[in-house]
Protein backbone atom coordinates (compact mmCIF):
# COMPACT_ATOMS: atom_id res chain seq x y z
CA UNK A 1 0.00 0.00 0.00
CA UNK A 2 1.45 3.41 -0.90
CA UNK A 3 2.10 5.97 1.85
CA UNK A 4 -0.68 8.40 0.84
CA UNK A 5 -3.35 5.65 0.82
CA UNK A 6 -2.13 4.31 4.19
CA UNK A 7 -2.40 7.76 5.78
CA UNK A 8 -5.92 8.27 4.29
CA UNK A 9 -7.03 4.94 5.81
CA UNK A 10 -5.51 5.88 9.19
CA UNK A 11 -7.39 9.21 9.21
CA UNK A 12 -10.67 7.50 8.34
CA UNK A 13 -10.23 4.92 11.15
CA UNK A 14 -9.50 7.68 13.66
CA UNK A 15 -12.57 9.64 12.68
CA UNK A 16 -14.77 6.50 13.08
CA UNK A 17 -13.63 6.23 16.72
CA UNK A 18 -14.71 9.77 17.64
CA UNK A 19 -18.10 10.79 18.98
CA UNK A 20 -19.36 14.13 17.73
CA UNK A 21 -20.85 16.37 20.42
CA UNK A 22 -22.45 19.76 19.72
CA UNK A 23 -25.71 21.62 19.17
CA UNK A 24 -27.20 21.27 15.67
CA UNK A 25 -26.02 23.98 13.33
CA UNK A 26 -22.91 24.71 15.36
CA UNK A 27 -19.52 23.45 14.57
CA UNK A 28 -19.12 20.07 16.25
CA UNK A 29 -16.49 19.52 18.91
CA UNK A 30 -14.71 16.20 18.63
CA UNK A 31 -14.08 14.27 21.85
CA UNK A 32 -12.05 11.12 21.58
CA UNK A 33 -13.83 8.72 23.93
CA UNK A 34 -13.10 5.13 24.85
CA UNK A 35 -15.57 2.83 23.14
CA UNK A 36 -17.45 1.12 25.99
CA UNK A 37 -18.73 -2.37 25.57
CA UNK A 38 -22.17 -2.50 27.21
CA UNK A 39 -22.29 -4.54 30.43
CA UNK A 40 -24.15 -7.82 30.77
CA UNK A 41 -27.04 -8.52 33.08
CA UNK A 42 -27.05 -11.94 34.80
CA UNK A 43 -29.82 -13.03 37.18
CA UNK A 44 -29.90 -15.93 39.65
CA UNK A 45 -33.25 -17.53 40.32
CA UNK A 46 -34.61 -20.53 42.18
CA UNK A 47 -36.36 -21.63 45.35
CA UNK A 48 -35.31 -21.03 48.90
CA UNK A 49 -31.89 -22.39 49.85
CA UNK A 50 -30.99 -23.23 46.23
CA UNK A 51 -27.59 -21.55 46.66
CA UNK A 52 -28.14 -18.37 44.64
CA UNK A 53 -26.15 -16.03 46.89
CA UNK A 54 -23.29 -18.53 47.28
CA UNK A 55 -23.04 -19.08 43.54
CA UNK A 56 -23.42 -15.39 42.60
CA UNK A 57 -20.47 -14.54 44.86
CA UNK A 58 -18.28 -17.22 43.23
CA UNK A 59 -19.19 -16.17 39.70
CA UNK A 60 -18.52 -12.52 40.60
CA UNK A 61 -14.99 -13.49 41.75
CA UNK A 62 -14.37 -15.38 38.51
CA UNK A 63 -15.56 -12.48 36.33
CA UNK A 64 -13.54 -9.96 38.35
CA UNK A 65 -10.44 -12.16 37.88
CA UNK A 66 -10.68 -11.55 34.13
CA UNK A 67 -10.83 -7.81 34.82
CA UNK A 68 -14.52 -7.19 34.27
CA UNK A 69 -16.21 -4.51 36.40
CA UNK A 70 -18.83 -6.26 38.53
CA UNK A 71 -21.87 -5.05 40.47
CA UNK A 72 -23.55 -7.60 42.76
CA UNK A 73 -27.05 -6.76 43.79
CA UNK A 74 -30.34 -8.35 44.87
CA UNK A 75 -34.11 -8.12 44.71
CA UNK A 76 -36.18 -6.96 46.33
CA UNK A 77 -33.66 -4.24 47.16
CA UNK A 78 -30.39 -3.17 45.58
CA UNK A 79 -30.83 0.62 45.94
CA UNK A 80 -31.55 2.65 49.09
CA UNK A 81 -35.20 3.20 48.16
CA UNK A 82 -35.74 -0.41 47.11
CA UNK A 83 -34.11 -1.68 50.33
CA UNK A 84 -36.75 0.27 52.28
CA UNK A 85 -39.50 -1.45 50.30
CA UNK A 86 -37.76 -4.82 50.90
CA UNK A 87 -37.81 -4.20 54.66
CA UNK A 88 -41.53 -3.39 54.48
CA UNK A 89 -42.38 -6.46 52.37
CA UNK A 90 -40.25 -9.09 54.12
CA UNK A 91 -41.03 -7.62 57.54
CA UNK A 92 -44.78 -7.78 56.87
CA UNK A 93 -45.10 -11.27 58.30
CA UNK A 94 -48.71 -10.90 59.42
CA UNK A 95 -49.96 -8.48 56.74
CA UNK A 96 -52.87 -9.88 54.72
CA UNK A 97 -51.50 -8.54 51.41
CA UNK A 98 -52.61 -10.59 48.46
CA UNK A 99 -50.25 -11.65 45.67
CA UNK A 100 -51.09 -8.64 43.46
CA UNK A 101 -50.28 -6.25 46.32
CA UNK A 102 -46.98 -8.07 46.84
CA UNK A 103 -46.30 -7.77 43.10
CA UNK A 104 -46.98 -4.02 43.24
CA UNK A 105 -44.48 -3.67 46.09
CA UNK A 106 -41.72 -5.68 44.36
CA UNK A 107 -42.40 -3.77 41.13
CA UNK A 108 -41.99 -0.41 42.88
CA UNK A 109 -38.71 -1.66 44.33
CA UNK A 110 -37.63 -2.99 40.92
CA UNK A 111 -38.23 0.33 39.20
CA UNK A 112 -36.09 2.17 41.75
CA UNK A 113 -33.39 -0.54 41.59
CA UNK A 114 -33.24 -0.34 37.79
CA UNK A 115 -33.07 3.46 37.81
CA UNK A 116 -30.43 3.84 40.48
CA UNK A 117 -28.30 0.70 40.28
CA UNK A 118 -28.80 -1.64 37.34
CA UNK A 119 -29.09 0.69 34.35
CA UNK A 120 -26.26 3.05 35.42
CA UNK A 121 -23.97 0.04 35.95
CA UNK A 122 -24.82 -1.50 32.56
CA UNK A 123 -24.37 1.88 30.86
CA UNK A 124 -20.92 2.15 32.46
CA UNK A 125 -19.97 -1.22 30.98
CA UNK A 126 -20.22 -3.20 34.23
CA UNK A 127 -21.58 -6.72 34.55
CA UNK A 128 -24.53 -6.84 36.93
CA UNK A 129 -25.15 -10.04 38.91
CA UNK A 130 -28.55 -9.94 40.58
CA UNK A 131 -29.79 -12.36 43.25
CA UNK A 132 -33.44 -12.83 42.15
CA UNK A 133 -35.25 -10.63 39.62
CA UNK A 134 -38.55 -10.68 37.73
CA UNK A 135 -38.81 -14.49 37.40
CA UNK A 136 -39.21 -14.57 41.19
CA UNK A 137 -42.33 -12.42 40.76
CA UNK A 138 -43.66 -14.89 38.18
CA UNK A 139 -42.92 -17.85 40.50
CA UNK A 140 -43.88 -16.39 43.92
CA UNK A 141 -46.72 -14.00 43.10
CA UNK A 142 -47.88 -15.70 39.87
CA UNK A 143 -47.45 -19.48 39.97
CA UNK A 144 -47.60 -19.93 43.73
CA UNK A 145 -49.61 -16.84 44.69
CA UNK A 146 -52.18 -16.80 41.89
CA UNK A 147 -51.64 -13.26 40.49
CA UNK A 148 -52.70 -13.17 36.79
CA UNK A 149 -49.79 -13.46 34.33
CA UNK A 150 -51.11 -10.51 32.25
CA UNK A 151 -51.00 -8.23 35.32
CA UNK A 152 -47.43 -9.32 36.09
CA UNK A 153 -46.37 -8.70 32.46
CA UNK A 154 -47.89 -5.21 32.56
CA UNK A 155 -46.14 -4.40 35.85
CA UNK A 156 -42.83 -5.64 34.46
CA UNK A 157 -43.15 -3.34 31.45
CA UNK A 158 -43.84 -0.36 33.74
CA UNK A 159 -40.72 -1.09 35.79
CA UNK A 160 -38.28 -2.27 33.13
CA UNK A 161 -39.60 -1.53 29.63
CA UNK A 162 -37.74 -3.75 27.16
CA UNK A 163 -34.80 -4.60 29.38
CA UNK A 164 -34.28 -8.36 29.84
CA UNK A 165 -31.40 -10.20 31.52
CA UNK A 166 -28.75 -11.47 29.10
CA UNK A 167 -28.59 -14.70 31.07
CA UNK A 168 -30.76 -16.19 33.82
CA UNK A 169 -29.39 -19.09 35.85
CA UNK A 170 -32.21 -21.09 37.40
CA UNK A 171 -30.87 -23.14 40.29
CA UNK A 172 -33.09 -26.16 40.50
CA UNK A 173 -33.45 -28.63 43.36
CA UNK A 174 -36.29 -30.42 45.17
CA UNK A 175 -38.13 -28.12 47.56
CA UNK A 176 -37.35 -30.39 50.56
CA UNK A 177 -33.61 -30.11 49.95
CA UNK A 178 -33.67 -26.31 49.58
CA UNK A 179 -35.78 -25.89 52.71
CA UNK A 180 -33.40 -28.10 54.69
CA UNK A 181 -30.45 -25.95 53.59
CA UNK A 182 -32.28 -22.72 54.41
CA UNK A 183 -33.35 -24.09 57.83
CA UNK A 184 -29.74 -24.92 58.71
CA UNK A 185 -28.88 -21.24 58.27
CA UNK A 186 -29.30 -18.78 61.15
CA UNK A 187 -31.56 -15.70 60.81
CA UNK A 188 -34.94 -14.19 61.56
CA UNK A 189 -38.01 -15.50 59.72
CA UNK A 190 -39.44 -13.33 56.92
CA UNK A 191 -42.82 -13.13 55.19
CA UNK A 192 -42.04 -15.95 52.74
CA UNK A 193 -40.28 -18.41 55.01
CA UNK A 194 -42.34 -21.07 56.72
CA UNK A 195 -44.79 -21.47 53.82
CA UNK A 196 -45.75 -25.08 53.23
CA UNK A 197 -44.14 -27.64 50.96
CA UNK A 198 -46.94 -27.34 48.39
CA UNK A 199 -46.14 -23.62 47.97
CA UNK A 200 -42.45 -24.42 47.44
CA UNK A 201 -43.23 -27.20 44.95
CA UNK A 202 -45.32 -24.66 42.96
CA UNK A 203 -42.38 -22.24 43.00
CA UNK A 204 -40.13 -24.89 41.51
CA UNK A 205 -42.70 -25.65 38.78
CA UNK A 206 -42.96 -21.90 38.10
CA UNK A 207 -39.22 -21.43 37.59
CA UNK A 208 -39.03 -24.50 35.33
CA UNK A 209 -41.95 -23.18 33.30
CA UNK A 210 -40.13 -19.85 32.77
CA UNK A 211 -37.05 -21.79 31.59
CA UNK A 212 -39.14 -23.83 29.15
CA UNK A 213 -40.74 -20.71 27.70
CA UNK A 214 -37.49 -18.72 27.38
CA UNK A 215 -34.67 -21.14 26.55
CA UNK A 216 -32.61 -18.40 24.89
CA UNK A 217 -32.31 -16.48 28.15
CA UNK A 218 -32.50 -19.20 30.81
CA UNK A 219 -30.25 -22.10 31.74
CA UNK A 220 -31.44 -24.61 34.35
CA UNK A 221 -28.60 -25.58 36.67
CA UNK A 222 -28.82 -28.77 38.72
CA UNK A 223 -28.28 -27.36 42.22
CA UNK A 224 -28.27 -30.69 44.08
CA UNK A 225 -24.49 -31.15 43.86
CA UNK A 226 -21.80 -29.65 46.08
CA UNK A 227 -20.89 -25.97 45.76
CA UNK A 228 -17.95 -26.59 43.39
CA UNK A 229 -19.96 -28.83 41.07
CA UNK A 230 -22.75 -26.27 40.79
CA UNK A 231 -20.23 -23.45 40.14
CA UNK A 232 -18.60 -25.48 37.35
CA UNK A 233 -21.98 -25.78 35.62
CA UNK A 234 -22.58 -22.05 36.05
CA UNK A 235 -19.20 -21.08 34.57
CA UNK A 236 -19.83 -23.44 31.64
CA UNK A 237 -23.20 -21.75 31.03
CA UNK A 238 -21.64 -18.25 31.21
CA UNK A 239 -18.90 -19.29 28.78
CA UNK A 240 -21.38 -20.84 26.39
CA UNK A 241 -24.01 -18.07 26.45
CA UNK A 242 -21.85 -14.96 26.97
CA UNK A 243 -18.56 -15.98 25.36
CA UNK A 244 -16.36 -15.41 28.44
CA UNK A 245 -13.42 -17.62 29.25
CA UNK A 246 -13.28 -18.17 33.03
CA UNK A 247 -10.75 -19.87 35.30
CA UNK A 248 -11.68 -23.40 36.32
CA UNK A 249 -13.04 -24.03 39.83
Ligand code: Z5A
Nearest residue numbers: 048049050051052053054075076136137140181192226227
Ligand atom coordinates in the same frame (compact mmCIF):
# COMPACT_ATOMS: atom_id res chain seq x y z
N1 Z5A B 1 -39.55 -12.34 46.38
C1 Z5A B 1 -40.81 -12.31 45.86
O1 Z5A B 1 -41.74 -12.83 46.49
N2 Z5A B 1 -41.03 -11.74 44.67
C2 Z5A B 1 -40.04 -11.17 43.94
O2 Z5A B 1 -40.28 -10.66 42.84
C3 Z5A B 1 -38.72 -11.20 44.48
C4 Z5A B 1 -38.53 -11.78 45.71
C5 Z5A B 1 -37.60 -10.58 43.72
C6 Z5A B 1 -36.23 -12.59 49.30
O3 Z5A B 1 -35.59 -13.41 50.20
C7 Z5A B 1 -37.67 -13.04 49.28
O4 Z5A B 1 -38.40 -12.19 48.43
C8 Z5A B 1 -37.76 -14.43 48.69
C9 Z5A B 1 -38.75 -14.32 47.57
C10 Z5A B 1 -39.32 -12.96 47.69
N3 Z5A B 1 -38.31 -15.32 49.61
N4 Z5A B 1 -37.86 -16.00 50.45
N5 Z5A B 1 -37.75 -16.68 51.35
P1 Z5A B 1 -34.07 -13.33 50.53
O5 Z5A B 1 -33.35 -12.46 49.58
O6 Z5A B 1 -33.94 -13.02 51.98
O7 Z5A B 1 -33.65 -14.78 50.45
P2 Z5A B 1 -33.68 -15.79 49.30
O8 Z5A B 1 -33.52 -15.16 47.97
O9 Z5A B 1 -34.92 -16.59 49.49
O10 Z5A B 1 -32.38 -16.59 49.60
P3 Z5A B 1 -32.39 -18.09 49.93
O11 Z5A B 1 -33.18 -18.77 48.87
O12 Z5A B 1 -32.82 -18.33 51.33
O13 Z5A B 1 -30.94 -18.53 49.80
P4 Z5A B 1 -30.00 -18.78 48.51
O14 Z5A B 1 -29.37 -17.50 48.16
O15 Z5A B 1 -30.67 -19.51 47.39
O16 Z5A B 1 -28.97 -19.78 49.11
P5 Z5A B 1 -27.57 -19.50 49.90
O17 Z5A B 1 -27.83 -18.42 50.90
O18 Z5A B 1 -26.49 -19.33 48.94
O19 Z5A B 1 -27.42 -20.89 50.61
C11 Z5A B 1 -28.31 -21.33 51.59
C12 Z5A B 1 -27.54 -22.27 52.57
O20 Z5A B 1 -27.19 -23.47 51.87
C13 Z5A B 1 -26.22 -21.67 53.08
O21 Z5A B 1 -26.02 -22.11 54.39
C14 Z5A B 1 -25.16 -22.27 52.13
O22 Z5A B 1 -23.91 -22.39 52.73
C15 Z5A B 1 -25.77 -23.64 51.83
N6 Z5A B 1 -25.44 -24.10 50.48
C16 Z5A B 1 -25.36 -23.37 49.34
N7 Z5A B 1 -25.06 -24.15 48.30
C17 Z5A B 1 -24.95 -25.41 48.78
C18 Z5A B 1 -24.66 -26.67 48.17
N8 Z5A B 1 -24.43 -26.78 46.85
N9 Z5A B 1 -24.64 -27.75 48.96
C19 Z5A B 1 -24.89 -27.65 50.29
N10 Z5A B 1 -25.16 -26.49 50.94
C20 Z5A B 1 -25.20 -25.40 50.18
